[in-house]
Amino acid sequence: MANTYKKYPWLALSPWAILGSLVLLAPIAFFLATSSINKDKENMTRLLVEKGAALIRSFEAGARTGMMGMGWGGVQIQRLLVETARQPDILYLVLTDESGIAVAHSDPVQIGNKHQTTIAKSSLKPSEGVRWHQVQMEKGGFAFEVYKRFTPIAAGKPGRGRMHHRNMMMSRRGLPKDSNLPSLGIGRGGQQDWCLPYLNRAEGETRPAHYIFVGLDMGALESAMVEARRHAIVMSAGVLLVAFAGMVSLFLAQGYKLTRRSLAKVRAFSDQLVDSLPMGLVASDEDGRVAAYNETAEAILGFPAHQVLGKTAERVLPPELWNLTERVVRGGTVIEEDLECETDRDRALPLRVSAASLYGEDDSFWGHVFIFRDLTEVRRLQQEVERSRRLAALGSLAAGVAHEIRNPLSSVKGFATYFKEKFKDDPQDQDTAKAMIQEVERLDRVIGQLLEFARPSTLKIKPVQVADLVQHSLKLVEGDARTRGIKIKSEVPSGLPDVLMDVDRMSQVLLNLYLNSIQAMDKGGTLEVKVSRDEGRKVTKIIVADNGQGIDPADLERIFDPYFTTKPGGTGLGLAIVHKIMEAHRGDMKVKSKPGTGTSMALLLPDTKEEDHHG
Numbered sequence: 383m384a385n386t387y388k389k390y391p392w393l394a395l396s397p398w399a400i401l402g403s404l405v406l407l408a409p410i411a412f413f414l415a416t417s418s419i420n421k422d423k424e425n426m427t428r429l430l431v432e433k434g435a436a437l438i439r440s441f442e443a444g445a446r447t448g449m450m451g452m453g454w455g456g457v458q459i460q461r462l463l464v465e466t467a468r469q470p471d472i473l474y475l476v477l478t479d480e481s482g483i484a485v486a487h488s489d490p491v492q493i494g495n496k497h498q499t500t501i502a503k504s505s506l507k508p509s510e511g512v513r514w515h516q517v518q519m520e521k522g523g524f525a526f527e528v529y530k531r532f533t534p535i536a537a538g539k540p541g542r543g544r545m546h547h548r549n550m551m552m553s554r555r556g557l558p559k560d561s562n563l564p565s566l567g568i569g570r571g572g573q574q575d576w577c578l579p580y581l582n583r584a585e586g587e588t589r590p591a592h593y594i595f596v597g598l599d600m601g602a603l604e605s606a607m608v609e610a611r612r613h614a615i616v617m618s619a620g621v622l623l624v625a626f627a628g629m630v631s632l633f634l635a636q637g638y639k640l641t642r643r644s645l646a647k648v649r650a651f652s653d654q655l656v657d658s659l660p661m662g663l664v665a666s667d668e669d670g671r672v673a674a675y676n677e678t679a680e681a682i683l684g685f686p687a688h689q690v691l692g693k694t695a696e697r698v699l700p701p702e703l704w705n706l707t708e709r710v711v712r713g714g715t716v717i718e719e720d721l722e723c724e725t726d727r728d729r730a731l732p733l734r735v736s737a738a739s740l741y742g743e744d745d746s747f748w749g750h751v752f753i754f755r756d757l758t759e760v761r762r763l764q765q766e767v768e769r770s771r772r773l774a775a776l777g778s779l780a781a782g783v784a785h786e787i788r789n790p791l792s793s794v795k796g797f798a799t800y801f802k803e804k805f806k807d808d809p810q811d812q813d814t815a816k817a818m819i820q821e822v823e824r825l826d827r828v829i830g831q832l833l834e835f836a837r838p839s840t841l842k843i844k845p846v847q848v849a850d851l852v853q854h855s856l857k858l859v860e861g862d863a864r865t866r867g868i869k870i871k872s873e874v875p876s877g878l879p880d881v882l883m884d885v886d887r888m889s890q891v892l893l894n895l896y897l898n899s900i901q902a903m904d905k906g907g908t909l910e911v912k913v914s915r916d917e918g919r920k921v922t923k924i925i926v927a928d929n930g931q932g933i934d935p936a937d938l939e940r941i942f943d944p945y946f947t948t949k950p951g952g953t954g955l956g957l958a959i960v961h962k963i964m965e966a967h968r969g970d971m972k973v974k975s976k977p978g979t980g981t982s983m984a985l986l987l988p989d990t991k992e993e994d995h996h997g
Contacts, residue, residue, distance in 0.1 A: 434528025
């Protein structure tokens with residue numbers, strides 16, 4: 383037995399000592415795990431709520447545009463609802479009346495049936511935001527349901543009248559407006575169209591109450607939570623095991639040789655454990671030097687381990703990270719925060735950091751440990767949700783602009799034309815009238831661009847030869863380029879496979895990029911178009927590059943935002959429309975630019991099936 387203890391000295395440790403160490407460290411591990419899991423759950427829940435809210439606002443904007451601008455009824459709203467519900471991760475989309483009966487449903491078979499969700503509808507006001515809850519599906523599983531009061535027409539605005547709706551429907555069918563036919567607004571099975579009270583509501587009349595429910599797939603949330611739990615458990619286990627390994631090494635200090643051998647074993651075990659962590663880990667010793675630095679930390683911070691280990695941690699780590707040690711020492715607890723750390727890569731790196739101090743049994747200070755995770759991808763998802771929210775708001779704005787501005791503009795243009803004809807003999811009045819007409823037409827074009835950006839993209843997909851598309855689009859700008867002294871180069875290999883796309887919309891994308899490049903080269907230059915094929919990724923790439931003035935780095939993240947422009951006469955909708963068309967094609971855009979050197983725009987078009995563009 384004595385030989386066994388000499389060979390395996392850790393067997394001589396008291397089980398109570400090991401148990402006591404675990405009891406001391408377990409609260410830290412539990413705190414780290416629960417804090418990380420709760421934050422991830424809150425973030426994912428918020429993302430789902432914002433996604434559902436953006437979807438509801440987008441659907442209401444489309445319904446409002448159709449009902450107020452085109453006299454839509456229940457049939458058209460049902461079609462819009464079915465198309466909207468085809469987006470990924472949407473289980474169902476339902477419109478119900480006050481009694482819970484479905485008047486429109488993404489599954490048309492369910493129309494007329496009672497929706498399974500029961501809520502206090504009387505407490506939902508038109509101005510109130512969305513609510514959410516988890517519901518048990520009839521076929522098993524759970525859905526994340528977001529719901530609110532359905533408001534297709536803004537509060538305080540009466541309907542456009544039965545006769546207006548009737549005349550629009552007859553005009554659409556090619557019937558005379560005053561034809562003696564039964565009253566419109568009759569739905570399937572002889573039931574009155576539920577939209578009719580909105581269209582025919584008079585001033586002061588009570589608006590009907592309808593409610594919209596969006597059921598989102600919780601698979602992504604559940605997968606994220608499983609991954610978060612796994613990461614939290616591994617992170618906590620890492621901290622627990624590293625600290626426990628340090629305590630064990632102290633218990634085994636029975637002699638210089640034995641201690642040295644034990645520390646070597648523990649170090650080998652700790653290094654392997656730390657390197658396998660899916661999060662960055664940096665630990666400093668009692669002298670403030672970096673003692674542990676895993677591969678994930680190398681990837682996140684950008685410093686190789688051989689340049690960091692043994693160096694003073696305060697000098698090599700980002701200041702925002704190291705400054706946490708003062709608060710850890712003062713508070714004596716674990717600190718978990720989200721930080722923006724400056725790195726040598728000239729960008730702010732978002733990190734979620736857990737920092738703690740390590741002490742021995744005799745309260746001797748061992749050092750500090752930092753565990754962190756890169757939040758860049760999480761922030762990107764949050765920005766996409768925010769962009770979707772802004773686009774939904776823009777859709778509502780577009781509907782209002784089209785309804786409230788276009789009709790008065792037509793009247794102004796008519797009066798200007800009238801005065802132009804009336805005062806033919808007065809050149810000054812003629813010039814004034816012409817200027818008025820031109821300005822009205824300019825405003826009408828701006829409104830048209832806004833509506834084109836706001837309305838859902840409808841693609842006419844067919845196989846297209848990319849080479850023919852590029853050559854044809856370049857011919858359209860040859861004259862403009864020649865006038866400005868700009869050379870055009872193109873590299874289009876032969877034998878490229880056809881790509882499914884809407885040829886008109888993609889021509890619009892290319893022309894917009896060509897014109898932007900031409901306008902960026904005031905003193906001449908070269909417009910270069912390259913087409914390539916990545917068979918591994920099944921992607922066709924089109925690169926439009928110029929050697930113009932380039933884009934300021936501060937503006938790169940905003941170039942696809944609506945109404946952002948650096949051109950004195952620009953509307954800021956060109957690249958926003960380009961980005962929307964690429965999203966409709968399931969494609970992506972990559973931008974590289976340097977002031978004074980030029981800009982390169984890469985269009986990535988993946989191979990897809992035709993039905994994918996309608997899903």
